[in-house]
Structure formats: structure tokens, C-alpha cells
Amino acid sequence: MLTAGRATIVMGVQFGDEGKGKIVDVLSESADLVCRVQGGNNAGHTIWIGKQKIVTHLLPSGILRPEKKVAIGAGVVLDPLVLLKEIKSLEDQGISISPDRLWIDARAHVIMPKHRLFEKSSEEQLAKDGAAIGTTGRGIGPTYASKAHRDGPRVADILSRERLEAFFERHPDYREGFASSEALEEFIQAGGRIAPFVTDAAVRSQEALKKGLKVLIEGAQGAMLDVAFGTYPYVTSSSLIAGSAAGGLGIPPTSVGHIVGVTKAYATRVGNGPFVGELSGSVETLLREKGQEFGATTGRPRRIGWLDLVALRYFTSLNGLTDLVLMKPDVLSGFDQVGLVSDYLHRKNQKSLGALDWPTRLSEWSDIEASISYHPGWTDVFNVDNTFNEKQRTGKTSGKEDLHKNLASFIRLLETQVGVPIRYVSTGPERSEGVWI
Numbered sequence: 215m216l217t218a219g220r221a222t223i224v225m226g227v228q229f230g231d232e233g234k235g236k237i238v239d240v241l242s243e244s245a246d247l248v249c250r251v252q253g254g255n256n257a258g259h260t261i262w263i264g265k266q267k268i269v270t271h272l273l274p275s276g277i278l279r280p281e282k283k284v285a286i287g288a289g290v291v292l293d294p295l296v297l298l299k300e301i302k303s304l305e306d307q308g309i310s311i312s313p314d315r316l317w318i319d320a321r322a323h324v325i326m327p328k329h330r331l332f333e334k335s336s337e338e339q340l341a342k343d344g345a346a347i348g349t350t351g352r353g354i355g356p357t358y359a360s361k362a363h364r365d366g367p368r369v370a371d372i373l374s375r376e377r378l379e380a381f382f383e384r385h386p387d388y389r390e391g392f393a394s395s396e397a398l399e400e401f402i403q404a405g406g407r408i409a410p411f412v413t414d415a416a417v418r419s420q421e422a423l424k425k426g427l428k429v430l431i432e433g434a435q436g437a438m439l440d441v442a443f444g445t446y447p448y449v450t451s452s453s454l455i456a457g458s459a460a461g462g463l464g465i466p467p468t469s470v471g472h473i474v475g476v477t478k479a480y481a482t483r484v485g486n487g488p489f490v491g492e493l494s495g496s497v498e499t500l501l502r503e504k505g506q507e508f509g510a511t512t513g514r515p516r517r518i519g520w521l522d523l524v525a526l527r528y529f530t531s532l533n534g535l536t537d538l539v540l541m542k543p544d545v546l547s548g549f550d551q552v553g554l555v556s557d558y559l560h561r562k563n564q565k566s567l568g569a570l571d572w573p574t575r576l577s578e579w580s581d582i583e584a585s586i587s588y589h590p591g592w593t594d595v596f597n598v599d600n601t602f603n604e605k606q607r608t609g610k611t612s613g614k615e616d617l618h619k620n621l622a623s624f625i626r627l628l629e630t631q632v633g634v635p636i637r638y639v640s641t642g643p644e645r646s647e648g649v650w651i
């Protein structure tokens with residue numbers, strides 16, 4: 215899925231937490247440059263290397279491979295203290311991060327304490343009417359608001375005491391958010407410490423492409439949380455669609471090759487808002503426990519539902535997906551039946567929603583009823599028979615011919631319904647657990 219001199223986009227096509235971290239980690243083995251292009255430390259990408267669990271929030275997951283370069287593009291919003299903490303924690307785990315490996319675009323907007331405070335009070339205000347978004351509390355939305363409002367600091371503005379003072383002179387209100395003069399001092403020091411990594415990530419990425427290197431763009435969150443096309447206003451504040459990815463880094467859209475959509479075999483959502491196909495009761499609890507569906511950033515229990523084929527089709531078309539990746543079908547192992555949201559029906563008359571009826575107002579989401587189809591489940595992702603056992607014993611990896619027949623037909627069904635080939639099926643949390651098909 216990676217091509218020389220091209221960018222491959224890996225993006226979530228649900229509500230985030232599809233398992234992008236793992237597939238990006240797998241793909242980054244053959245990439246040269248791995249980039250984040252939107253969002254900030256609201257993301258949480260979990261990767262298992264053996265028994266070691268690593269979660270990155272801001273750094274692209276490619277950082278785990280010492281020979282790869284990574285970039286934080288202009289479209290990202292960056293919390294300098296979080297970045298430094300993440301760098302330190304990875305360095306403590308033996309991963310070295312030098313300025314020739316990590317490029318931070320000088321144009322990325324900076325999350326300030328004021329942004330987090332503003333978000334907290336606005337969520338509290340909304341909560342009074344039961345309308346809180348359920349954000350991650352990281353100041354993401356207010357930072358993007360400042361960017362659009364053209365008064366927020368960019369990375370270039372915080373790299374030295376002098377620069378930050380010059381910024382505060384123009385925008386004194388940003389100084390107010392700091393809880394103490396110590397906190398301000400810590401922030402000033404942080405700016406100085408990230409300075410060596412700051413560069414023009416756009417030009418560098420363009421050069422990388424011209425040299426024929428393989429670029430991987432690691433999407434954060436998922437299409438259903440897109441600020442325009444998601445379940446607005448229960449969305450994040452950045453554009454998540456493939457059409458925006460090149461702009462978040464500063465490379466031409468013509469340099470994009472594959473656009474890889476990542477979906478779990480079921481669905482989850484963390485935070486409030488519409489969720490067609492949401493489950494409750496024992497299946498919900500079981501899937502949450504088995505799939506460890508708790509937010510990597512906030513620890514909140516994720517809401518659980520069946521995979522939504524209608525949304526998957528909608529976002530496949532909108533993003534021009536060329537490939538699909540299926541995560542976590544192993545979590546469904548042992549279910550007699552596996553559900554799929556195969557249609558959206560108008561609650562009132564039970565008629566299917568037409569192609570031009572994609573909801574644009576909240577009330578329209580509540581008017582939708584999920585039509586669920588059920589498919590035979592799999593006891594294990596693999597057909598655990600003699601050939602399979604022999605392969606395992608002799609250390610041969612399992613291939614697509616070993617997938618359980620019901621999982622294989624589930625995959626074929628998705629491919630026919632969506633019209634895009636599924637290229638990779640993850641069969642467990644570890645790097646090594648997955649089958650290319």
C-alpha cells in the first residue's frame with residue numbers, strides 16, 4: 215500500500231479508535247516518513263510490542279521505529295508540555311528522538327492553558343442542558359477556534375522567551391491562563407526545548423516525495439467525528455477527511471496514492487452524540503471487556519455498537535478509499551451471530567434513507583432507526599484444524615486460507631457491500647498478529 219514518491223493516507227472511518235495505531239505501526243516498517251496532519255493529543259494510539267504497551271498521543275506511531283522520520287504537520291494543534299513528556303517517556307523506553315528524526319512544522323497552532331480553561335467552562339455550561347460534547351478536555355476545539363479567529367500562537371511564536379513576550383504583547387489575554395508564574399516559566403522553557411525540532415515540515419515532506427521516499431499519513435480520530443461531515447456538533451474540531459490530509463502537511467493532493475480506511479469489525483464511540491446501531495446490555499459489556507474498549511486518552515468506557523455499513527459506504531465514497539483494513543474481528547470470536555447496520559430507516563415510516571438524506575441536523579439522527587442484519591459468527595478467527603496446528607507448531611505464520619470460513623464470508627460481504635477490497639485483517643493486538651489478503 216506504500217509507493218515510492220507518494221503519500222499513503224491511513225484514516226479511521228468510524229468514530230476513532232479503529233486501531234489505526236497498530237496498522238500504521240505495521241505499515242511504517244516500509245515507510246520512510248510518518249506524519250500527523252490534524253488533531254492533537256486528543257488522539258491515543260495504542261501499540262503492543264510483545265508485552266509492552268505503548269500509547270502515543272501526539273507523536274506519529276512511526277516514532278517507535280528508530281530508523282524512520284516523523285513529522286507533525288501544520289494542521290496539528292500542539293501542546294508543548296505534552297510533546298516533551300511523550301518524548302521523554304519514549305526515550306526512557308530506549309527510543310531515541312533527535313531533530314533529524316522529528317520535524318515539527320512552525321505553523322502548527324499551540325494549545326495554551328487558556329484554551330483548556332475555555333473548553334472546561336464551555337463543557338460545564340453545555341452539561342447544564344445535558345448537551346456536553348464529551349470532549350477529551352485537551353483544548354483542541356478552542357485552539358482551532360483561535361486559529362480560525364487568527365489570534366492564536368503558532369509553534370514559531372513560542373520558541374524563545376523573546377518571541378513569546380512579543381506574542382503576549384499583541385495578545386495579553388493568553389498570559390492570563392497560566393495558573394502561576396512557575397507554570398509560565400515551565401512553558402517558556404518548553405518552547406526552548408522543542409525549538410531544535412521545529413522546521414518547515416511541508417517543504418521537507420515535499421523534498422522527501424521528490425526523492426522518491428514513501429510517506430505515510432496517520433489520521434487521528436475517525437470520519438464520523440469530522441467537523442463538517444460527522445455528527446455535528448458532536449464532533450472534533452478538525453477536518454478528518456482524505457481531501458484535507460495533504461493540506462494538513464503541506465504536500466500536493468496529487469502526491470497521494472493509496473487511501474486506506476480502517477474499521478473495526480464492530481463499532482465504538484467515546485463521548486456523546488448520535489450512534490446508530492448502539493448496543494446495550496450483555497453484548498455491550500462483553501465486547502467492551504473483551505476488546506478493552508476504554509479511551510486511550512481519557513480512560514472513559516467506550517460506547518459499543520454493531521458495524522455501520524451505511525456510514526462505511528458513505529465515507530468510502532466521500533474519501534475515495536482504495537483499501538480497507540479490518541481490525542479486531544477476534545473480539546467477536548465466540549458470538550453465534552454478528553450484527554451489521556445494513557440500512558438507515560426513517561423511524562416514522564420505516565422507509566430507507568435516500569442517498570441525499572444523510573443527516574445534517576441532530577434531530578435527523580434521532581429520526582433514524584438501524585436496520586440490523588445478522589451473520590453467522592466465528593468461534594475463532596482461524597479454522598483451528600490440523601493443518602493450522604501443524605503450521606503453528608512449525609512456526610509458519612497463518613495466511614488468509616486459515617481464516618474461519620464465517621469470518622471469510624463476513625469479509626467478502628463487507629467488500630461487496632462497500633466496493634473496496636479488505637487488504638489486512640488484524641487477528642490480535644500484537645504487531646505480528648494479522649493476515650494480508
Ligand code: IMP
Binds near residue numbers: 353485
Ligand atoms: P475533542 O477532540 O477533545 O474536542 O473531542 C470531541 C469529540 O471527539 C469527543 O466525542 C471525543 O470523545 C472525540 N474524540 C476526540 N479524539 C478522539 C480519538 O482520538 N478517539 C476517539 N474519540 C475522540
Ligand code: MG
Binds near residue numbers: 231232260510511
Ligand atoms: Mg484512540
